[in-house]
Amino acid sequence: MLKSSSNILSGIASAPGLAYSECYVYKKEYLDISKVKILDFEEAKQNLLDALQKSKKELLKVFSLAVDKLGQKRAAIFEAQIMILDDPILIGNILDRMKNELLNPEYIVNDEIAKYQEIMNASDELYMKERSLDLEDIKNRIIKNLQNKKWLSKITGEVIVVTDTLTPADTVIFAKAKVKAFVTDFGGLTSHAAILARSLNIPAVVGLHDATKKIKHGDKIIVDGFNGLVIIEPNDKQIKFYSQKIEKLSLVTSELEKSAYIPAKTLDNKKIELLGNLDLVEEIDLMKKNGAEGIGLVRTEQLFIESMGFPDENEQYLRYTDIAQKLYPYEVVIRIFDTGGDKVLPFDVKEANPFLGWRGVRFLLDNPDLLKTQIMAIQRANQLNNIKLLIPMVTSLNEIRKVKDVINECYKVLQNDGNKNIQKIKIGAMIEIPSAAVMTEEFAEEVDFLSIGTNDLIQFLLAVDRGNDIISSLYQEFHPAVVKTLSYIIKTTKSLNKKVKVSLCGEMAADTLATPLLIGLGLDSFSISPAALPQLKQVILNIDYSEAKDLADKCLKLKTEEEINSELQGFFNTKISNKINNLFEDSNE
Amino acid sequence: MIEKQVIIVNNAGLHTRPAAMITKLASRFKSEFYIVKNGVSVNAKSIIGVMTLAAAKGTELTLVFEGEDEIDAAETLTDYFNRGFDEP
Numbered sequence: 063m064l065k066s067s068s069n070i071l072s073g074i075a076s077a078p079g080l081a082y083s084e085c086y087v088y089k090k091e092y093l094d095i096s097k098v099k100i101l102d103f104e105e106a107k108q109n110l111l112d113a114l115q116k117s118k119k120e121l122l123k124v125f126s127l128a129v130d131k132l133g134q135k136r137a138a139i140f141e142a143q144i145m146i147l148d149d150p151i152l153i154g155n156i157l158d159r160m161k162n163e164l165l166n167p168e169y170i171v172n173d174e175i176a177k178y179q180e181i182m183n184a185s186d187e188l189y190m191k192e193r194s195l196d197l198e199d200i201k202n203r204i205i206k207n208l209q210n211k212k213w214l215s216k217i218t219g220e221v222i223v224v225t226d227t228l229t230p231a232d233t234v235i236f237a238k239a240k241v242k243a244f245v246t247d248f249g250g251l252t253s254h255a256a257i258l259a260r261s262l263n264i265p266a267v268v269g270l271h272d273a274t275k276k277i278k279h280g281d282k283i284i285v286d287g288f289n290g291l292v293i294i295e296p297n298d299k300q301i302k303f304y305s306q307k308i309e310k311l312s313l314v315t316s317e318l319e320k321s322a323y324i325p326a327k328t329l330d331n332k333k334i335e336l337l338g339n340l341d342l343v344e345e346i347d348l349m350k351k352n353g354a355e356g357i358g359l360v361r362t363e364q365l366f367i368e369s370m371g372f373p374d375e376n377e378q379y380l381r382y383t384d385i386a387q388k389l390y391p392y393e394v395v396i397r398i399f400d401t402g403g404d405k406v407l408p409f410d411v412k413e414a415n416p417f418l419g420w421r422g423v424r425f426l427l428d429n430p431d432l433l434k435t436q437i438m439a440i441q442r443a444n445q446l447n448n449i450k451l452l453i454p455m456v457t458s459l460n461e462i463r464k465v466k467d468v469i470n471e472c473y474k475v476l477q478n479d480g481n482k483n484i485q486k487i488k489i490g491a492m493i494e495i496p497s498a499a500v501m502t503e504e505f506a507e508e509v510d511f512l513s514i515g516t517n518d519l520i521q522f523l524l525a526v527d528r529g530n531d532i533i534s535s536l537y538q539e540f541h542p543a544v545v546k547t548l549s550y551i552i553k554t555t556k557s558l559n560k561k562v563k564v565s566l567c568g569e570m571a572a573d574t575l576a577t578p579l580l581i582g583l584g585l586d587s588f589s590i591s592p593a594a595l596p597q598l599k600q601v602i603l604n605i606d607y608s609e610a611k612d613l614a615d616k617c618l619k620l621k622t623e624e625e626i627n628s629e630l631q632g633f634f635n636t637k638i639s640n641k642i643n644n645l646f647e648d649s650n651e
Numbered sequence: 652m653i654e655k656q657v658i659i660v661n662n663a664g665l666h667t668r669p670a671a672m673i674t675k676l677a678s679r680f681k682s683e684f685y686i687v688k689n690g691v692s693v694n695a696k697s698i699i700g701v702m703t704l705a706a707a708k709g710t711e712l713t714l715v716f717e718g719e720d721e722i723d724a725a726e727t728l729t730d731y732f733n734r735g736f737d738e739p
Binding site: 138139141142145146149150151154175178181182185186187190193197542568 | 664666667668670671674675693696697698699700702703705707
């Protein structure tokens with residue numbers, strides 16, 4: 063029934079769930095500069111001023127970051143762009159025209175700036191062409207911000223968002239709106255759309271390539287996040303089929319949630335710690351509802367987006383305190399800003415390869431004010447002594463040591479100020495870079511805990527860009543090299559005299575197919591998106607640690623991903639499937 | 652009104668960095684300030700306007716100041732040009 067219909071699009075199932083609703087097609091790349099009459103000059107004027115303000119904030123963010131790193135020339139360009147936003151002649155002309163001609167700001171901004179670009183393009187001087195491009199950049203930024211405001215106000219009601227790609231900056235818009243599902247052209251399993259959808263506990267289907275072309279704004283669509291399907295304007299048969307599924311899903315879900323209070327133990331009584339990953343404050347309730355025993359990863363980059371700039375010490379302190387208090391007596395692991403790469407900042411610094419670039423701890427060590435502010439806020443917030451600090455993208459020991467120096471500094475300041483009852487925060491390192499994995503033992507000597515970040519670790523080990531859906535199939539959790547590396551990290555850490563906790567916080571931790579393998583390798587602490595906790599617990603409650611260990615030993619001897627995958631599927635089908643409510647059952651006939 | 656003739660003396664000419672500085676300096680004064688090149692006049696308090704001035708090393712420009720603090724404005728800005736924008 064389903065496969066033969068022509069209204070079905072197939073993509074990557076990246077967040078489980080089902081949704082049936084009207085859709086909202088959000089095409090960001092398309093800048094609408096058509097001429098439109100405006101009815102209310104004052105409103106349009108305010109929109110323009112808001113867009114200018116927002117653009118300025120965005121640029122100031124970049125400008126204040128280690129400007130010397132960007133080079134004088136680059137820094138001057140940013141400064142000039144910021145000045146353009148305040149240019150009295152330019153802005154004055156734009157407003158005059160808006161008033162006299164009663165035309166929309168996007169059109170006039172484009173028209174006016176284009177005039178200057180024309181002069182520059184006509185010049186013989188080479189550097190004038192470069193300037194024209196800088197003007198193009200600021201012009202587009204202003205227009206984009208004029209448009210975003212419109213988008214934001216238009217998303218009312220519960221819709222399914224269909225878009226080309228979701229950037230971290232979009233999460234602010236969508237987390238607050240009542241979105242029912244995400245459908246995107248680009249992206250893979252660990253793209254931001256997928257991660258956000260899982261955080262919000264809504265389905266997502268990504269990597270469809272032409273969803274924004276095929277789906278019309280306002281179409282009613284079904285999103286099947288289990289099977290990666292999107293059905294456009296479903297017929298009666300399809301509607302009936304999915305309505306039943308949606309009902310069943312909600313029954314199964316509420317049953318699963320009842321297991322929140324049961325501790326996660328294997329059949330032969332091995333206790334497994336289940337923690338949650340936190341991006342958005344909105345997730346804390348779900349965290350507790352689904353029985354998280356703490357937060358294994360607070361992604362603090364979200365703060366950048368929310369405060370449209372550097373969150374100052376006090377803003378951060380308030381946020382961290384809030385989280386720590388709400389989770390007490392459980393622990394909260396706060397990862398210091400892992401910016402750059404595919405993450406937060408609207409960085410115009412065009413690194414050829416941002417993944418291997420200026421981000422994580424190396425970025426923070428180059429921006430000591432940023433680092434110190436954050437550490438101070440975290441340390442101050444540690445009043446209940448349940449906060450730990452996690453360092454992202456560590457490649458060498460001296461990075462850990464330098465962060466420790468800053469922690470010591472901040473701790474000393476607090477002590478001198480009379481805060482004698484606050485304890486120094488414990489520190490951990492992410493193992494997500496191969497060099498860190500190889501040096502697990504040395505790293506473990508230096509810190510209190512380790513957190514394995516499989517998302518990046520797998521990327522680096524297999525040289526695969528997770529966001530690139532052309533090769534996303536090469537990102538293999540069960541590649542023998544990945545399995546061996548995880549085994550090495552876990553077993554090395556556990557073999558030390560020093561008690562160092564090792565936990566896994568990447569998406570692999572939530573993949574129930576991987577669970578027996580990971581437990582068999584000795585992992586006893588998982589940190590995942592709170593929405594996925596019930597399923598994971600179900601699986602843990604139904605496996606035997608000794609059997610999982612045998613499974614892991616077997617997999618370590620296999621030489622191909624296919625063999626390991628097949629072994630894991632076999633284990634799952636024979637030992638687990640029949641015992642649990644299978645939420646991933648095939649809905650195809 | 653004060654008019655001053657200046658020549659661009661630095662190697663890189665009137666690129667973005669000095670353009671930004673010129674506008675910043677100009678905004679400190681109440682006087683109007685225009686830069687004239689080949690008969691075309693640009694309001695120097697407008698950064699985007701100054702950016703359109705392609706002025707390589709050796710270019711001759713006329714700086715025009717008009718207002719109550721024109722003497723100070725003329726001195727500050729002319730000096731900045733003559734110093735080659737504090738660049739080689």
